[in-house]
Amino acid sequence: MKEDTTNSLLLPSILSSKENPEKRLFIVTGKGGVGKTTLAMAFAKYLKDSDSRKVLYNSFDQPLPEGLLKELSIPYFKLCMDTSAKEYIGKKLHSETVAGWIMKTPFFSSLFNMLPGLGHMILLGHIINMLEEDPELTIVIDSPSSGHAITMFESPLNFRDMFRTGLIVNDIDRMEDFLFKNKHLQVLIAALPTLMATQEAKDLAVELEQRNVKDPLFILNDLLHLNSAVQNSQNTNEDHSQNNDELPQFIKEKCKLELEVLKELDQSWNPIAHFSETNNKNLVTAIVHYLNHGGNPS
Amino acid sequence: MTQEISLKPIEIFCGTGGVGKTTLATSRALFLAKQKKKVLLITIDPARRLKQVLGLEDKEIGALHKIDCAIFDEPNVEFSALLMSPKTTLQRMAQKSENERELDNPIVNILTRPYGGMNEIMAIIEVQYQLSLKEFDTIILDTPPGKHFIDFLQSSEKIKQFFDKSFVEIFKYMGKKFNRNEEGQKSGFLSLIVTSGIKKLLKYLEKVTGADFVEDFIEAISGLYLNRQSFLDALEFQENLKKESYSNWFLVTSVEQFKHDEAKELQTEANQFMHKDSYLLVNKSLSPFLEKWQPNDQNSELIRLRQSMKDRENKIKQLSKTVGHKAEIFFPEVLGALPQSHVKELAQHWK
Numbered sequence: 001m002k003e004d005t006t007n008s009l010l011l012p013s014i015l016s017s018k019e020n021p022e023k024r025l026f027i028v029t030g031k032g033g034v035g036k037t038t039l040a041m042a043f044a045k046y047l048k049d050s051d052s053r054k055v056l057y058n059s060f061d062q063p064l065p066e067g068l069l070k071e072l073s074i075p076y077f078k079l080c081m082d083t084s085a086k087e088y089i090g091k092k093l094h095s096e097t098v099a100g101w102i103m104k105t106p107f108f109s110s111l112f113n114m115l116p117g118l119g120h121m122i123l124l125g126h127i128i129n130m131l132e133e134d135p136e137l138t139i140v141i142d143s144p145s146s147g148h149a150i151t152m153f154e155s156p157l158n159f160r161d162m163f164r165t166g167l168i169v170n171d172i173d174r175m176e177d178f179l180f181k182n183k184h185l186q187v188l189i190a191a192l193p194t195l196m197a198t199q200e201a202k203d204l205a206v207e208l209e210q211r212n213v214k215d216p217l218f219i220l221n222d223l224l225h226l227n228s229a230v231q232n233s234q235n236t237n238e239d240h241s242q243n244n245d246e247l248p249q250f251i252k253e254k255c256k257l258e259l260e261v262l263k264e265l266d267q268s269w270n271p272i273a274h275f276s277e278t279n280n281k282n283l284v285t286a287i288v289h290y291l292n293h294g295g296n297p298s
Numbered sequence: 299m300t301q302e303i304s305l306k307p308i309e310i311f312c313g314t315g316g317v318g319k320t321t322l323a324t325s326r327a328l329f330l331a332k333q334k335k336k337v338l339l340i341t342i343d344p345a346r347r348l349k350q351v352l353g354l355e356d357k358e359i360g361a362l363h364k365i366d367c368a369i370f371d372e373p374n375v376e377f378s379a380l381l382m383s384p385k386t387t388l389q390r391m392a393q394k395s396e397n398e399r400e401l402d403n404p405i406v407n408i409l410t411r412p413y414g415g416m417n418e419i420m421a422i423i424e425v426q427y428q429l430s431l432k433e434f435d436t437i438i439l440d441t442p443p444g445k446h447f448i449d450f451l452q453s454s455e456k457i458k459q460f461f462d463k464s465f466v467e468i469f470k471y472m473g474k475k476f477n478r479n480e481e482g483q484k485s486g487f488l489s490l491i492v493t494s495g496i497k498k499l500l501k502y503l504e505k506v507t508g509a510d511f512v513e514d515f516i517e518a519i520s521g522l523y524l525n526r527q528s529f530l531d532a533l534e535f536q537e538n539l540k541k542e543s544y545s546n547w548f549l550v551t552s553v554e555q556f557k558h559d560e561a562k563e564l565q566t567e568a569n570q571f572m573h574k575d576s577y578l579l580v581n582k583s584l585s586p587f588l589e590k591w592q593p594n595d596q597n598s599e600l601i602r603l604r605q606s607m608k609d610r611e612n613k614i615k616q617l618s619k620t621v622g623h624k625a626e627i628f629f630p631e632v633l634g635a636l637p638q639s640h641v642k643e644l645a646q647h648w649k
Binding site: 030031032033034035036037038117144145146147148150151154158161162163164165166191192195196197199200207221222227228229230232233246247248249250253254257260261276277278 | 514587610
């Protein structure tokens with residue numbers, strides 16, 4: 001189909017350490033339920049197995065699917081906001097005890113609760129530290145949701161405005177250099193193929209750009225018209241007209257809507273097929289396979 | 299569905315992202331408006347899909363708007379809509395308590411940016427305010443997706459924590475001398491903090507953040523403290539949400555591939571706030587289409603595709619069993635491109 005060639009898969013080249021060696025932090029974001037977790041796992045597995053990288057997976061202050069990660073042999077690490085914050089403040093004040101004492105006061109713990117951005121920023125800082133300490137390391141993050149992603153990138157700017165000077169501001173500058181000046185960050189925005197969802201992904205990219213995050217890669221996930229069964233039926237249709245009724249009307253209409261959505265999108269959108277799988281492990285494996293074969297769903 | 303959903307002062311639409319929460323909430327508003335009910339639809343999701351559905355402009359954020367339902371082919375029907383802005387809510391609060399000066403503080407201004415971190419807390423205050431006006435038969439709340447929604451539900455708890463006992467006691471102690479009309483307010487305030495034992499903490503903080511911040515910070519805290527009544531009043535809202543007589547809960551999910559796990563997680567977390575008048579809304583259901591589809595026995599690939607689609611529908615149906623929603627309502631997938639056509643068609647499925 002024509003649409004397949006216009007929206008070719010850029011993902012393998014973005015993920016390639018040969019072509020883009022500076023990219024070391026991949027953050028997969030987008031609305032809930034667009035397949036962020038599955039995609040992030042597939043990218044981590046792809047980076048590890050097909051690009052031979054030292055990879056760690058993380059899901060940013062939400063529970064890690066540890067069983068699945070183990071099954072897929074994807075290495076991961078855990079982060080806890082409180083511990084990271086304590087460690088950070090401890091380093092700044094040269095005393096873990098004082099840091100623990102500060103964090104325990106109801107005033108500070110509620111300040112942290114009230115300002116989720118502060119915790120997010122500290123977590124991001126922790127991750128950047130890990131990457132700076134180990135130049136071989138690549139980290140893939142399954143970010144909670146689009147709103148949280150914006151909060152995460154806005155927080156450093158907000159806290160710089162608030163604090164103006166001091167140790168935290170120095171650290172914020174260092175973080176921004178790492179992510180943006182040295183281009184170590186690659187954000188991937190996933191969306192499902194509807195007009196509302198793709199518009200929202202574009203809006204998110206604009207919001208992120210205002211917070212210094214440039215050139216995200218878009219992923220259009222779960223495309224039914226790229227499903228191998230659907231494609232094969234369509235191919236059969238072209239060869240033998242007697243099989244014309246194989247696909248039910250609603251699938252044809254869904255495919256048609258998908259193609260209409262795709263038509264409005266530019267090159268930075270990567271199409272990912274819908275796979276006839278309900279098991280998460282098989283699904284991740286199918287996406288890795290798809291990436292390895294340059295976007296061939298079968 | 300066997301019975302009608304009774305009308306309550308507030309209806310909450312929650313769910314993970316991209317399940318059609320905003321579209322369904324709008325279809326509910328349209329359905330009730332057609333029955334001549336006075337409806338206010340509020341979105342507190344900073345992503346503001348409602349703007350797209352209702353065709354509003356950025357400049358219209360923060361104020362109430364009449365929506366002419368002609369956009370959904372329902373002329374002579376209207377409802378009100380509000381795209382929440384934390385800034386507007388704060389300004390009204392400050393005017394009411396005559397603390398505009400105190401709240402015009404760099405830290406408070408940053409925090410009340412749409413993604414500044416106080417969105418959820420300000421939303422509680424806004425909804426409580428709109429409810430107190432008693433101008434509407436029902437207020438429909440389109441909440442932010444997933445984790446943000448839990449933040450929203452917990453925010454009154456956070457308010458309580460923020461003005462927690464020890465904090466409040468410090469202020470109580472200072473309150474005797476704390477007169478905001480006095481000229482030397484700030485220095486008096488500072489000396490009180492010094493005597494109250496926060497001094498040490500602030501000294502450490504100053505090392506990390508710079509001295510100006512500490513001054514702004516104290517001013518911000520005192521500004522918020524002067525408005526504590528507005529914050530504490532909003533706690534009432536959360537108590538009311540728990541009452542059956544006050545609210546209907548709609549947990550929205552869809553049968554798309556990746557929605558199930560997140561819906562289940564949200565359901566578990568939201569369950570502590572929900573009561574028995576909660577409904578599971580299953581959007582984009584393909585069941586009516588799948589039942590009619592019989593692929594050729596020979597085509598194993600298509601049989602597998604249909605099976606995986608059926609599995610998803612069944613998995614979603616299991617969701618209502620674990621929590622015991624009053625009813626589950628299925629909304630068949632609307633095969634159309636424009637959000638307005640979705641709203642129009644979805645409104646037909648309400649009873």
